[in-house]
Every structure is written in structure tokens, then in C-alpha cells.
Amino acid sequence: MSKRSFIMAMVFSSLFGGIVAVVGFSLIAPNHRIIQTTGNTSSPVSLTNYVFDSSDFVVPEGLNFVFAAKNATPSVVHIRTTYKEGMRANSPFNDFFKDYFGERYERRGGPARGAGSGVIISSDGYIVTNNHVIENADEIEIVLNDNRSYQAKVIGTDASTDLAVLKVNENNLTSINYGDSDNINIGEWVLAIGNPYEFRSTVTAGIISAKGRNINILNGDYRIESFIQTDAAVNPGNSGGALVNLNGELVGINTAIASPSGAFAGYSFAVPVSLVKKVVSDLVEYGMVQRALLGISIRDVDAGLAEEYDLNVLKGIYVNGVMAGKAADRAGMERGDVIVAIDDKPVNSVAQLQEQVAVKRPGDQVEVKFIRNGKEKIVLAELRNAEGTLEVVELASDFKVEGATFVDLTDALKEELDIDGGVQVRELGNGKWKEVRMKEGFIITGIDNEEIRNIQDLQNYFKRPRTDGILIEGIYPDGSKAHYGLGL
Numbered sequence: 001m002s003k004r005s006f007i008m009a010m011v012f013s014s015l016f017g018g019i020v021a022v023v024g025f026s027l028i029a030p031n032h033r034i035i036q037t038t039g040n041t042s043s044p045v046s047l048t049n050y051v052f053d054s055s056d057f058v059v060p061e062g063l064n065f066v067f068a069a070k071n072a073t074p075s076v077v078h079i080r081t082t083y084k085e086g087m088r089a090n091s092p093f094n095d096f097f098k099d100y101f102g103e104r105y106e107r108r109g110g111p112a113r114g115a116g117s118g119v120i121i122s123s124d125g126y127i128v129t130n131n132h133v134i135e136n137a138d139e140i141e142i143v144l145n146d147n148r149s150y151q152a153k154v155i156g157t158d159a160s161t162d163l164a165v166l167k168v169n170e171n172n173l174t175s176i177n178y179g180d181s182d183n184i185n186i187g188e189w190v191l192a193i194g195n196p197y198e199f200r201s202t203v204t205a206g207i208i209s210a211k212g213r214n215i216n217i218l219n220g221d222y223r224i225e226s227f228i229q230t231d232a233a234v235n236p237g238n239s240g241g242a243l244v245n246l247n248g249e250l251v252g253i254n255t256a257i258a259s260p261s262g263a264f265a266g267y268s269f270a271v272p273v274s275l276v277k278k279v280v281s282d283l284v285e286y287g288m289v290q291r292a293l294l295g296i297s298i299r300d301v302d303a304g305l306a307e308e309y310d311l312n313v314l315k316g317i318y319v320n321g322v323m324a325g326k327a328a329d330r331a332g333m334e335r336g337d338v339i340v341a342i343d344d345k346p347v348n349s350v351a352q353l354q355e356q357v358a359v360k361r362p363g364d365q366v367e368v369k370f371i372r373n374g375k376e377k378i379v380l381a382e383l384r385n386a387e388g389t390l391e392v393v394e395l396a397s398d399f400k401v402e403g404a405t406f407v408d409l410t411d412a413l414k415e416e417l418d419i420d421g422g423v424q425v426r427e428l429g430n431g432k433w434k435e436v437r438m439k440e441g442f443i444i445t446g447i448d449n450e451e452i453r454n455i456q457d458l459q460n461y462f463k464r465p466r467t468d469g470i471l472i473e474g475i476y477p478d479g480s481k482a483h484y485g486l487g488l
Contacts, residue, residue, distance in 0.1 A: 069203045071248025075120045075176035078195045081137035083112040117194035117241030120175045125168040129240030156283030160223045165283045179249030181272035192232035194241025206232030214351040226355035227269035228252045234268035243270040278359045292360040292383035295326020315348045316340040331381035341369035363390040403431020421453030436484045444474040
């Protein structure tokens with residue numbers, strides 16, 4: 001055979017073999033199509049389908065998410081927020097997770113808008129969401145799963161847990177059932193339900209990856225971070241949505257994602273429902289959260305700390321200090337104690353201890369188990385509020401004294417002026433405040449070198465007897481600082 005004939009024979013054999021392979025595969029393979037959309041888009045979308053014989057298909061027991069999705073999805077709402085022109089929400093989340101605010105953005109020449117999710121917790125219109133979803137919003141619209149739309153009002157917010165409660169005027173809504181976040185297990189299946197990227201009522205699945213996570217995202221002296229970590233896909237717009245178990249019961253409020261890009265990268269975090277229930281109850285009943293404190297400074301135990309202080313334990317919470325007259329001090333606890341359980345529930349981190357105490361109110365008792373000098377001890381501690389009392393603290397919307405009316409400072413103004421807190425003069429009637437030529441809008445940040453962060457601080461200051469004048473310091477909204485002397 002000539003060289004030319006040999007080459008032609010090889011080419012023919014290759015073509016024939018290819019045709020046989022293609023035809024054979026089409027006969028034995030299932031019908032599987034991938035259709036790629038066309039056009040100029042930064043996020044290509046593929047449509048896929050897989051055809052199978054449904055008569056031979058059986059959903060494995062324990063992996064059927066259909067019931068949970070049907071049970072919980074009607075209780076998850078879409079939240080749309082509107083802000084004044086040029087106004088954007090300010091939050092530590094901006095730096096940590098970038099755009100995890102439901103695609104909150106600012107439009108030139110128009111109002112800023114945002115989007116997120118929420119969960120109906122009662123049939124008469126109460127909804128829980130994240131504080132950062134609705135923070136500083138001028139208008140809040142709630143869109144139900146069935147497309148009904150309502151304007152919502154804010155019942156209360158708590159930046160320390162990043163939770164907020166809203167209310168719409170409607171009855172007979174489909175509310176979600178509470179689950180038990182204390183007894184969920186690592187490895188347990190959960191669903192995340194929300195509105196990522198404006199895709200309404202999206203359901204994703206994952207497992208509980210960890211519990212009691214502190215990711216250092218919140219600010220404030222009383223911040224509580226004991227997140228449930230999952231690998232369910234959560235993206236911008238999921239904030240405030242539901243994390244549910246396979247019964248469709250709420251076990252957490254999706255709050256944050258760990259991501260270098262602002263989109264899901266493997267881990268998401270939710271506020272546990274045990275804490276959600278307590279915060280919601282406080283906000284509805286009192287307008288503010290009732291903080292119950294042990295009155296200790298603490299840190300996690302690790303190998304280095306155990307060796308340094310010869311602790312003989314490698315897990316627990318080390319007590320750095322005990323505040324005089326507070327709950328732990330009254331119960332007989334001391335510096336150097338290592339707390340290992342609260343109410344017989346093991347606590348291996350500061351986050352876990354904070355969660356167990358945060359679900360209590362002032363006046364509640366907790367059983368504290370700790371190690372001292374290698375011996376286990378148990379005491380009952382009666383929790384107290386930040387003032388060291390057992391009283392319920394009511395929310396004060398304003399405060400009047402000597403012809404002046406004061407209100408709490410908004411978060412937006414605090415951020416703009418870069419101050420931690422203060423109270424603002426809303427009205428000045430005839431009286432001593434007006435006589436010193438103070439102007440409306442002035443923000444008091446301190447009196448007699450004592451910090452004034454809110455209305456409660458101002459009220460507490462004036463509860464104490466005074467016989468002489470006081471020195472007031474503060475700032476105006478334009479940034480100019482001022483001092484005033486007020487005679488009493």
C-alpha cells in the first residue's frame with residue numbers, strides 16, 4: 001500500500017469511529033441539555049434539566065426538604081427600604097462584609113434604596129428582621145409571599161444583637177413556628193429562606209457547621225455574638241430571613257456571610273432563635289432589651305492561659321475580674337474562677353456564655369458551675385441590669401426638664417459626627433436652658449465630665465440631688481463644639 005493510500009485509510013477510519021461513538025452515546029445516554037443564555041451580562045446564567053424515570057426515583061429519608069420549604073416560605077417576607085437622597089445606612093457590616101445589606105445602594109439625584117428579608121412571627125403582623133436591614137430607613141415596605149404589600153412601622157431595634165421588630169396592620173397572616181436552637185446539632189440539615197438579589201422566596205440547603213461563633217462584627221458594650229454557622233448559600237438580600245430545620249421551624253435569623261467579595265463563599269451566620277425570642281419579647285413589651293448581667297470580665301481559656309495560671313482545665317471561661325456589688329460578686333465568685341456551665345449547659349467560649357445569659361432578664365437566677373483551685377463549685381447568681389438593680393428599664397422616648405425637651409441621638413447623626421452617643425435638644429421653652437443661649441439641635445455629650453450617651457443617662461444624672469451649677473459640653477450638628485454653664 002502506498003503512503004498516500006495509508007493516510008487516506010487512517011482518516012476514513014477516524015471519521016467512521018467518531019460517528020459510531022456519537023450515535024452510540026446518543027442512544028444510551030439520558031436526555032441532558034444545558035442552555036446558556038446569550039447577551040452582555042456580568043453573571044452568565046445556565047438553564048439545566050435532567051430527565052429521569054420518576055417511577056423509579058425515591059427521595060432518601062431525612063433529605064426531603066419539600067415539607068420544610070412549603071411550611072416556612074409563606075412566613076418569609078421581602079423588605080424594601082427607602083432613604084433620603086444621599087443618605088446611606090452606616091454600619092460596621094459595610095467594612096466587614098461589604099455589600100451584605102440586600103444590595104443597598106445610592107442613586108444620584110434620587111433616594112437610596114435597599115432590600116432584605118424578614119420573618120412573620122405572629123398572625124397579627126409582627127415581623128422580625130436584622131437591624132441593619134432597616135436602620136435609618138425613612139420608609140419600610142413589606143411584600144408578602146403572595147405579593148400583598150404593606151407599609152411597616154418599627155416597634156424596636158437592638159444593635160447589640162442586630163435584630164429589629166416591625167409591625168404591619170394586618171391579621172390572619174401565616175406566622176412561623178419557633179424551633180429549638182439550643183438542641184440543634186452540628187451536621188444537622190437546615191434551610192435558608194430569603195430574597196437574595198431580589199430573587200423572591202429563594203430556598204437553599206446546608207448543614208449546621210458550628211455553634212456559638214463570635215465573628216467580631218457588632219459594636220457596643222453589650223454586643224452578643226453567638227452565631228449559628230452554616231454552609232447554606234446566603235447572599236445579599238438574605239439578611240433578616242429564616243434559617244429553619246427540616247420541620248420548617250425557625251432556628252435562626254440569617255445575618256451575615258464571611259466573604260472577600262460580598263457574595264456567598266461557603267459560610268453564613270445566623271442569630272439563634274433562643275436569643276431572637278427573648279429580644280423580640282423585650283422589644284414588643286418594653287421597647288428596649290432588658291440586659292441581664294453577671295458583672296464579670298472574662299476571656300476564653302486556651303492552652304497558654306491554662307499553663308500561665310496553672311488552671312488544670314483547657315476549656316471554659318476565665319474570670320478576669322468581678323465587679324463589686326454585681327451578680328457574680330454577690331454570689332461569691334472571684335477572679336481566677338473558670339466557668340464551665342450555665343444552668344447545667346456547658347459553655348466553652350465567651351460567646352456561648354453570653355448567649356446563655358442574654359436570654360435572661362434582670363432578677364432571673366442562673367446556676368453557675370465553675371472550677372476554683374481544681375475543685376468544682378456551683379452557685380446561684382441573681383442577674384442584674386447595667387445599673388446594678390433588678391428593675392425593668394423602660395424606654396424613654398423623650399425627657400423634659402426646666403423647659404427643654406431632649407431626645408436620643410439617631411444612629412445616622414452619631415455616625416456623621418463620629419460620636420458614641422448623646423441627647424439632642426428638640427425643643428427649648430422658657431427656662432434656664434434657653435437663658436444660657438443654647439440653641440435647638442444642640443447635642444449634649446457630657447455633664448460635669450460625666451458621659452451622657454442617651455436619655456437614660458440624662459435621666460439618671462438628674463435623679464441625683466444637686467445644689468450647685470453644672471457644666472454642659474456638646475456639639476452642634478454642623479460640628480461646632482460648645483460649653484454651657486447652667487445654674488440650678
